[in-house]
Amino acid sequence: MTTCNKxxxxxxxxxxLPKDQGDFGRHKCAGCAYEAGYQKxxxxxxxxxxVTEFxxxxxxxTDSVRHKSPYVAYAQGYADGLFNSY
Structure with a gap:
């Protein structure tokens, strides 16, 4: 698995963001999740x-994204992207 360096x-x-150390999405970069959601x-x-997205x-x-919910980050990115698409 690749490691985020952004x-x-x-x-x-x-x-x-809320803390999340669940199984699915564990250790995924919340910043990258936000960006992916934003693009969608x-x-x-x-x-x-x-499953495919994650x-x-x-x-x-690292730092601010450590143990933060990639689900919430993705959802927030999606909402922000949708809002900015208008």
Missing amino acids: EHRYDPYFSR GMKKVTAIDM ASLPESQ
Whole structure:
């Protein structure tokens, strides 16, 4: 599995996300999840397979994204992308 090296790992925005150390999505980068959701929202995608989406996300346990919910990050990214698509 790849490891995220993007600067969003240090973005304090992600500190507000709920903690999540569940099985599915464990250690996935919340910043990358947000970006993936944002892109789907911008395209107004209506059917999303979360298993497939999360399979391609890199892992990260760095700073602001450590143990943060990739589900919530993805959903917030989707909502923001959808909003900005108008």
